[in-house]
Amino acid sequence: GESVGLHLPTLSVQEGDNSIINCAYSNSASDYFIWYKQESGKGPQFIIDIRSNMDKRQGQRVTVLLNKTVKHLSLQIAATQPGDSAVYFCADTFQGGKLIFGQGTELSVKP
């Protein structure tokens, strides 16, 4: 069945370091992927997306890499800040409005 998984449940980094959060997906037909950030008490916030015809996409301080061969994507956050502390989810979709979420990685940034 469909599933999207994350490699690590928690990640702790030093302020200023780069963070890498990984995600594996199982559906080779998935054509669109989104990373979300969820802070305590809030709904998921869109960070960046990538389509299956791309390998890399960059945003402000964030980069998403997609490796379709091994069905893996990663989120890289440059110069991680305390405000980046949150739970990060990857999600994939191949049917438009249905997002399949991974379990999430909790990122903690140490000052």
Added chain:
Amino acid sequence: KAGVTQTPRYLIKTRGQQVTLSCSPISGHRSVSWYQQTPGQGLQFLFEYFSETQRNKGNFPGRFSGRQFSNSRSEMNVSTLELGDSALYLCASSLGGLGTEAFFGQGTRLTVV
């Protein structure tokens, strides 16, 4: 531009009761999706509505239902509440095309006692 609005923010219900949650999408968005978030199961897809029609459905029992109105506002209903229905219910809106960004509301925290 207003974001996705969910009401109420918090709700306490008793087992066996029913509940209705509301979601107002971003203006112009025609797709509304609902998700259940719990510590054990994470974020799980309930259903999606597009132009008043249910387009996708997750693996939840028939006690969970929804609808969408002509102004794209959506409601979800849970009947015969069980303790396990306690969760954060999230609504997301998007333009509705394949591979379009989905934006979430703050959620409704439902507690069943």
